Amino acid sequence: MRAFLFPGQGSQYSGMANDFSVYPDWDYFGRRAEEVLNLNLIEIMNGDEETLKLTENAQPAIYLASYVAYNYLRQNGVGFQITAGHSLGEYTAFAAASVYDFDFGIHLVRKRGEYISQAIEPGKGSMAAVLRVSAEEVEKMVKNYEGLYVANYNSSTQTVVSGLKTSIDKFINDCKEKGIRATELVVSGPFHTPFLNSAREKLIREIEHVKFRKPTVPIVLNSTGKESTDPERLKYYLLEQIAGPVYWYQSIKRMLQLGVKEFLEVGPKNVLSNMLKREKINIKHFREIDGASAKK
Structure with a gap:
């Protein structure tokens, strides 16, 4: 099949x-x-x-x-x-x-x-992929940011968050400090x-x-x-x-x-x-x- x-x-x-x-x-x-x-x-x-x-x-x-x-x-x-x-x-x-x-x-x-x-408005929203962190953990993480949501459950090792660009930027920086890999996606809005x-x-x-x-x-x-x-x-x-x-x-x-x-x-x-x-x-x-x- x-x-x-x-x-x-x-x-x-x-x-x-x-x-x-x-x-x-x-x-x-x-x-x-x-x-x-x-x-x-x-x-x-x-x-x-x-x-x-x-x-x-x-x-x-x-x-x-x-x-x-x-x-x-x-x-x-x-x-x-x-x-x-x-x-x-x-x-x-x-x-x-x-x-x-x-x-x-x-x-x-x-x-x-x-x-x-x-x-x-294009540019006011964005998305980021989080790697090697469980979806359940990412769900907990986004609660600490204004206007941030889990958007895509892509795989066992990749979850995508979406929301305000300012929150995405802060989220990525915070992930970097914690040793978590998070990468901004090439999109122009907070999809899903x-x-x-x-x-x-x-x-x-x-x-x-x-x-x-x-x-x-x-x-x-x-x-x-x-x-x-x-x-x-x-x-x-x-x-x-x-x-x-x-x-x-x-x-x-x-x-x-x-x-x-x-x-x-x-x-x-x-x-x-x-x-x-x-x-x-x-x-x-x-x-x-x-x-x-x-x-x-």
Whole structure:
């Protein structure tokens, strides 16, 4: 049993459009993205890092690259029986499982990025990854800082905190003094915290009248760490994760329980692959496989 995993924000990089232009249908999906968004997304993807890092730009850029990678695998007959996406990547997972089409997905992630940027001024919020400290200990630590929350349960050795930039800076400095490794992430907002409740409310209005389809495979949800194929449940929890934590490690453990033997990261960079390889989990980046030999 194989799972497709789609990465989230932080996996963007300048030049990604050039790199992904070698895959089939890049021109088609790149054109569709720019027409739907009325935006020169390709130029942004190949431009300076600071512009690309902005949430409203990074999210559609990663979605586009990840979907093109998924399309490449599909054309090579590489199948999957379950899927999940990390934060933003959950939106790509929904598209790959045919809950909605590519066009609606790219529209949705652009709006998601815009609404997140509107919720709190870019630069006033940030995130940091804490390594080799238990999630329970990190939960205790954040209580000592104003506007700081646990945002991502990424692995047994990595937990991400999110909140006010001033609190993140103090948290990182305090960790350094205690000999704890904490690294600020390349993001422009306090994702997965109550600071983004207004973004969630705005996105509700984008999708409340849109009919989600039943997915072609089960989707393991960020907000629950459990699988679902119910369209209304999928819609509800897709919105919940904007301002709530991502139970990623719990999601991976659930897929292992369900019988997943191979995970495939589908998108730019290899953030998820690196994270899960440390857990001794069988995961590859899609670029590592030969499509012809990896058919289901």
